[in-house]
Amino acid sequence: MQTGLNPSQPAPTIQHIIQIVRNWGPVGGMESYVWHLSHALAERNYQVTIICEKSHAGTDAGNIHVIETGLLPAKPRWILYWRFANKVEAVVQSIQGQCIVHSHERSIGHDLTTFHSMPFAGIKEKSIWRRLSIRVWAYLRMEARELGASPNPAVAIVPVSAVIANAISRYYPSVVNQIVSPISPGVMVMPQRPQRIVPMDGGTIGFIGKEWGRKGFALFMQIATQLQKQRPHLQLVVLGPEQAEVADQCRNYPGAIAFLGWQSSGSFFQDLDLLIHPASSEAYGMVIAEAMACHVPVLVSDACGAAVDVSERHGTVLSLHDPVSEWAQAGEALLCNAQSMAGYLRPWAQVATEYETQYRAISSKKYQTTTKP
Known part of the structure; x- marks a missing residue:
């Protein structure tokens, strides 16, 4: 036995x-x-x-x-x-x-x-x-x-x-x-974005990604260009690509772009009013979760693994097949309500x-x- x-x-x-x-x-x-x-x-x-x-x-x-x-x-x-x-x-x-x-x-x-x-x-x-x-x-x-x-x-x-x-x-x-x-x-506990109302003619949007092609930098710039028409003082912060690498994608943008190179993103989320991450392929996308943990609204593609964690209280998920105008409208809505975004917790x-x-x-x-x- x-x-x-x-x-x-x-x-x-x-x-x-x-x-x-x-x-x-x-x-x-x-x-x-x-x-x-x-x-x-x-x-x-x-x-x-x-x-x-x-x-x-x-x-x-x-x-x-x-x-x-x-x-x-x-x-x-x-x-x-x-x-x-x-x-x-x-x-x-x-x-x-x-x-x-x-x-x-x-x-x-x-x-x-x-x-x-x-x-x-x-x-x-x-x-x-x-x-x-x-x-x-x-x-x-x-x-x-x-x-x-x-x-x-x-x-x-x-x-x-x-x-x-x-x-x-x-x-x-x-x-x-x-x-x-x-x-x-x-996601570790991170400094939160201060409660502030985004000016109707401005705000700060960000892109983070060293592999900028796969992570959707070209679409990011198209969205930003449409948003800038409504928000002439819009500021862009880019972590990842060097300016020379993406010059072609930026040539039609009339405003200023701050290229910060590749460095830790943790200290920059507090300055953002919106993170845009329209990746064509993203196994997860940690920057999305980190932004949400900092109370920064996110606008992401459904090709991102982290998209399932993005509720209406944190941002918006769109398809890459959606027109740029729809992405821009979603970005505008999130900027108008940035101060009411909930934090994301996952210890x-x-x-x-x-x-x-x-x-x-x-x-x-x-x-x-x-x-x-």
């Missing part, structure tokens, strides 16, 4: 969570997600082990233990990812005791993966000449392995947005049943709670055995 937990009993709580990320520390969007989640879990008395190539934030701290695999040659990048995955797997196999392996990379053996970006498999829609290379084959192979398409069909897939979930379902239909509800990033403790649900489900499958005569 085999002994074990009865299926009717609560799933065991596994207190050891392994997080896999190449760079440990708040040094990027995905990395900040892992950083904040890990600390939120540690505050709940989980033992968190970080397996990374390089730590940018020291080593052990409290319930967090960091294991570095060592730096690898940066190029070719696909070989770096392949070698890192194998180094991580060796470390995972050496760890004793019950644990849940939570990956954020193209790793090999894991129980759960958080998918932070659009699938590389989108390249399948490109010309055949873009796909005929060992690099493409390797990326596709690693991505399929991460998602559990092969050889580990038990992987739970956590997309950070519905946009990513839909893309994974499209390119990897065999893993649809492994995709769970999206878990979007948390990292809530993100940790949502992951705990997934960890418990994995625990019940991974370690619970049924009683059998």
Whole structure:
């Protein structure tokens, strides 16, 4: 007779969570997600082990233990990812005791993966000449392995947005049943935009995005040009592209534009009266959530993963198929009501709670055995 937990009993709580990320520390969007989640879990008395190539934030701290695999040659990048995955797997196999392996990379053996970006498999829609290379084959192979398409069909897939979930379902239909509800990033408490009424002939609108083409800078300028006709003293603040890069998109704008280069956006939200983010493809769009947390209204495209978090109390979501005039009208309405925008709250403790649900489900499958005569 085999002994074990009865299926009717609560799933065991596994207190050891392994997080896999190449760079440990708040040094990027995905990395900040892992950083904040890990600390939120540690505050709940989980033992968190970080397996990374390089730590940018020291080593052990409290319930967090960091294991570095060592730096690898940066190029070719696909070989770096392949070698890192194998180094991580060796470390995972050496760890004793019950644990849940939570990956954020193209790793090999894991129980759960958080998918932070659009699938590389989108390249399948490109010309055949873009796909005929060992690099493409390797990326596709690693991505399929991460998602559990092969050889580990038990992987739970956590997309950070519905946009990513839909893309994974499209390119990897065999893993649809492994995709769970999206878990979007948390937002730290940030300085709020002061309560102020925007002058009817002015206001300050902003664009934030280093990859300015994909994030919709050309459409941003078209919207701004229409708004400026009604608001001659409108001010534009641009973080990301340098002025020379986007000169063609700006040539018809008659007003002043402040190009601030690429830097942290946190200190600029308080000066904005409206953030416009008409991206054509955006896995999430952290600047949208951050702006809302600062009580800055947002005008975004429905191609942004964060669009589902934008309620009427925070801004407006439009389609890229909508005419520029409709975008401008929506921007005008938001500027007129900027002082009444609600704040957006999503503490990292809530993100940790949502992951705990997934960890418990994995625990019940991974370690619970049924009683059998």
